[in-house]
Amino acid sequence: MNRVTDSDERAKAIILTSGGLDSATVLAIAHESGRECYALSFDYGQRHRGELKAAARVADCFNGTVHKTVTLDLRGIGGSALTDDAIDVPTEPTVGIPVTYVPARNTVFLSLALGWAEVIGASEIHMGVNAVDYSGYPDCRPEFIAAFDALAAVATKAGVEGNPVKICTPIIGMSKADIITAGVRLGVDYSITVSCYQARDDGLACGVCDSCRLRAQGFTDAGVADPTRYA
Numbered sequence: 001m002n003r004v005t006d007s008d009e010r011a012k013a014i015i016l017t018s019g020g021l022d023s024a025t026v027l028a029i030a031h032e033s034g035r036e037c038y039a040l041s042f043d044y045g046q047r048h049r050g051e052l053k054a055a056a057r058v059a060d061c062f063n064g065t066v067h068k069t070v071t072l073d074l075r076g077i078g079g080s081a082l083t084d085d086a087i088d089v090p091t092e093p094t095v096g097i098p099v100t101y102v103p104a105r106n107t108v109f110l111s112l113a114l115g116w117a118e119v120i121g122a123s124e125i126h127m128g129v130n131a132v133d134y135s136g137y138p139d140c141r142p143e144f145i146a147a148f149d150a151l152a153a154v155a156t157k158a159g160v161e162g163n164p165v166k167i168c169t170p171i172i173g174m175s176k177a178d179i180i181t182a183g184v185r186l187g188v189d190y191s192i193t194v195s196c197y198q199a200r201d202d203g204l205a206c207g208v209c210d211s212c213r214l215r216a217q218g219f220t221d222a223g224v225a226d227p228t229r230y231a
Helices: 021-032 050-060 105-120 142-154 176-185 210-222
Strands: 012-016 036-043 066-071 124-126 166-168
Touching: 012 021, 012 105, 021 036, 021 050, 021 124, 021 176, 036 050, 036 105, 050 066, 105 124, 105 142, 142 166, 176 210
Parallel strands: 012 036, 012 124, 036 066, 124 166
Antiparallel strands: none
């Protein structure tokens, strides 16, 4: 990612900020590169409500960052352990796409971010999707990002006028350990982040869901003490 110099007009960037490890690192990367950061979170009916408080804490750590939370109801369609209380969050590794996948979630999130980008004149949307140490979600893959990037170029006024909003995924090809190493270098306080799929409202993590396992292994591989608060 190119750094914005003092002589350049600061590029506005929307950073999808869930409150987790990955999006916190992406926000740190964007902030360090000189972007004017607009953090965007979603209260979509997720069972792990603690991540919303974490998102606010993360945004507050980066001076000048505007933070907005948009409310929508993905519980209305269900189909995921994160939005349907009748579906248990797995505590053991599963085969294939796990039940924690939320149908079309990233498509919805990026669409709303694209709308806000047009409103405020942002030229970029930064997203913490990862296709290395991840749960296998289809909307975290490079193919999905490339397809949405092409959509953004033809579906918006900005795109038709020759200024399409760019979808930026700086950590998509990084291991969890590499993400953590990068974040530590940028001063990210991972103790305030929440990644757990069934975190308590106070942010305490279960330690056994897929997201907790990937996170814990990342800290181990990076040789960094795990600051996660476990229940």
